[in-house]
Amino acid sequence: MSQLELMFKDALGKYNQQTKKDLENEPFVADLKNCKTAGDVMKILREPANKLIDRQEKDKEKSGLMRLLDRIVDVLHALHLNETLGEGIGTVWGPGKAVIGAVVVLLETARNVREGYKMLMELLEDVSSFIVRLEVYSKNTISSEMREILVKLLGKVMSIVGLATEQIREGRWSKLPMSYSTAVAHRHPERYMKTLLGDSAVEDAFKKLNRLTSVETQMASTESLKLLHDLVSRLDLHMQGVQPPLTEIQKNLDSLNVSIGLTLDLADIKKDVSEMNRNDMVRDCREWLSSPDPSTNHNAALNSHHEGTAVWFIEGEMMQEWKIVGSLLWVCGKPGSGKTILCSAIIEALLCNCLMLNHVVVYFYCDFRDPAKQDIDGLLSRLLVDMSAESTECTKILWDFYSTHRNGSRRASNTELTQCFEKMLRASSHRSVYIVIDALDECPDSGNKPPRDRILTLIHDLLGLGLSNVHICVTSRPEAGIAEVLVHLQSQTIAIDGDVGQTDDIDSYVRSSVYGDIKFRSWSEELKALVFKVLSEKADGMFRWVSCQLETLRLCPPSRVKRTLETLPKTLDETYDRILDRIRGTEAEHDLLRIFQCLANSK
Structure with missing residues (x-):
């Protein structure tokens, strides 16, 4: 038996021990053995996937699950690793098919757990983020050393799927070891992949791998494969409750830096003038478009965050489903309900995932105080600038657009801006693109062709492209004109001012202010408890209302607090x-x- 075959047998044995399942003797093995194409494999996965969806009543999310499974199967099949072990076990049950078999068992296990679907989607998204990075190795000749690392890596993936299967069955999913959790994570357990971030070596590794597996680079090196294996191994150990060292990741990252430094130096010599001047190109286009800067609004919203704000939504089922499946998410709420704060939390969560999953996030804050942030010109120009920074291909699209307008001496129309953005979205079909627009109701809805209507039309047209990689989130007041359009687009909708998660956030904010603010320190415990009770009961989902009352109470002597609470204004x-x-x-x-x-x- 060859070294690779022994290695693979050992991985199978560990999986069987974890799951109490003999993977080689599962009923679907005979069918999987005879699969010749990725389509054949998907036929086997479709049955347990459909049963899971039916049992969990998730029919509208079916396409998202199938898309993730398709992504994993396509890469594993393209690697041709089922033939790498030679005669014997390799011809029957190779590494790629073993991972697929483990996924079948996972689908069957998740079917009978109440929150199984959510946990399954989280894991498959994490696993696929590693597997898609292997696609480059299916397009290049690989050495025997690379082949060995690939088999080891898929063995680790199988172990991760096995651990998840065990944890889902026993109800232990996402419960992090106490020594590695933060206070927030104790209250709101986060996904294991997120816990990998925070270490500079791990973040550098993800950034480097994103670069190497991009469309522009397509480099297949032993060093990058070693680094990917180290990251997968780290996730595997973390799921077992072991704090893994960073030594190997840092060592292989250093080796990779040397390797790609030499390779990219040679590649740079071959680049044309437009490639060499990419930064100048982006700068010229930015100056031409004169796009407003939404980061000022974003940072202001982040500065207003209370600890734990919006975690209920970020970690909730609707957000997770929209990230994978939904094309439109509409977050609505009355004035002062904290829509912009929630929007900034959504953006931050997406930006965090970008590093791991190589996604694209572009955002815009409409603002009644800034005319440049109230119409479609400002929105589209900003989206174009931000998208152009995501890839060389998008930069080239914008530069060509700039050139056709006499190198920026002629302004572009709304229609032309839209067409350019659509072209960028199509060019980014290999990556998920998240577009977040806050406070749509702050755009005027009067006059000839109101700005608000133009933006609603844009959203309608972007969704009409039918691009499965494009996800749009909009926040606004629940005004009739907006609701009429967005509901018709079959959006996922949540009214945050009536959600229990929002109520809990407001309670937490009031409690923190009353018991932590220096202005209330001299008040009696009885008085603090009364303020907390009254403000929590009367908030009616409005953060801003609560904030205003707290400002009034800060100026109020203790002797007048009860009278002030009795005469509080009812509305904002x-x-x-x-x-x-x-x-x-x-x-x-x-x-x-x-x-x-x-x-x-x-x-």
């Missing part, structure tokens, strides 16, 4: 009226009037 509008009433008759009244006049007449 009434709260603003009272704030203005306090200004009347003061020196600030004239200044405030002038400010309002300037705002009313601004264009």
Whole structure:
């Protein structure tokens, strides 16, 4: 028996021990043995997948699961590793098919667990993020050393799937070892993949692998394969509750840096002038488009985050399904309900996943205070600039667009901007693209061709492209004109001001303010408890209302707190009226009037 065959037998044995399943004797093995194409393999996976979907009542999410399975099967089949072990076990049950067999068992196990579907999708997304990086090795001649590492790597993937199968069956999924969890993770367990980030070596490894497996580079090196194996091994150990060392990852990362440094130096010599000047190209296009900067809104929202804010949504089922399946997510809520704060949390979560999964995230904050952030020109120009930074191909698309407009001496129309963006989306079909638009209701809905209607039309047209890799999230007030369009597009919709998760977030915010703010430190425990009770009960899903009342109470002596609580304004509008009433008759009244006049007449 060859060394590779012994290695593979050992991986199978460990899997059988983990799952109490004899993988080689499962009923589907005979059919899997005879599979010649990726389509044949998918036929075998389709039956347990359909049973899982039917049992969990997830029929509308079927396409997302199948898309993940397709992605995994296509790469494993293209690697041709089922023939690498020679005669004997390799011709019957090679590494690629073994991983697929382990996935079949996982599908069957998840079917009978209440939250099995969510846990399954999380794992498959994580596993596929590693496997898709192997595609480059199916397009190049690989050495015997590479082949050995690939077999080891798939053995680790099989172990990860086996551990997940065991944990799902026993109800232990995502419960991190106490010594490695943060306080937030204790309350809201996160996926294992997220726990890998935070170490600079691991993050550098993901960044390097994203570069090497990109469309532009397509490098298949032994060093990058070793690094990928180390990352998979680290995930495997972490799932077992073992804190793995970073030594091997750092060593192989250093070797990889030397290797690709030499290779890319040679490649750079062959690049044409436009490639060499990519940064200049992007800068010229940015200046031409004059796009507004949404990061100012994003950072302001992040600075307003309370610890643990929106975790209920980020880790919730709707968000997870939208990331994989849904094409449109509409988050609506009344004024002051915290939509922008939630939006910033969504963006941050997506940006975190980008590093691991090599996704693209572009975002825009509509803003009634900034005219440039109230129409489709500002939105599209920003999306184009951000997309162009994601790949050389998108940079070239934007540069060609710039050139056809006399090198930026002629402005582009809305239609032309849209067509350019659609071209970028099609060019990025190998990666998931997330487009997040906050506060759509802050765009004007009056005049000839209102800006709000133009953006709604854009969303409609982008979804009409039928690109499965494009996911759009929109937040706004639940205004009739917006609802009419977005609901018609069969969006996933959540009204956050009525969700129990939002209520819990508000309770946490009030508790933290009342018991942690220095202004309330001298108050009695009875008084603090009363403030918490009243504000939590009357918040009605409005963060902003609570924040305003806390500001009032900070200026209130303890002797007047109970009276103040008894006469609280019922709505946000009434709260603003009272704030203005306090200004009347003061020196600030004239200044405030002038400010309002300037705002009313601004264009």
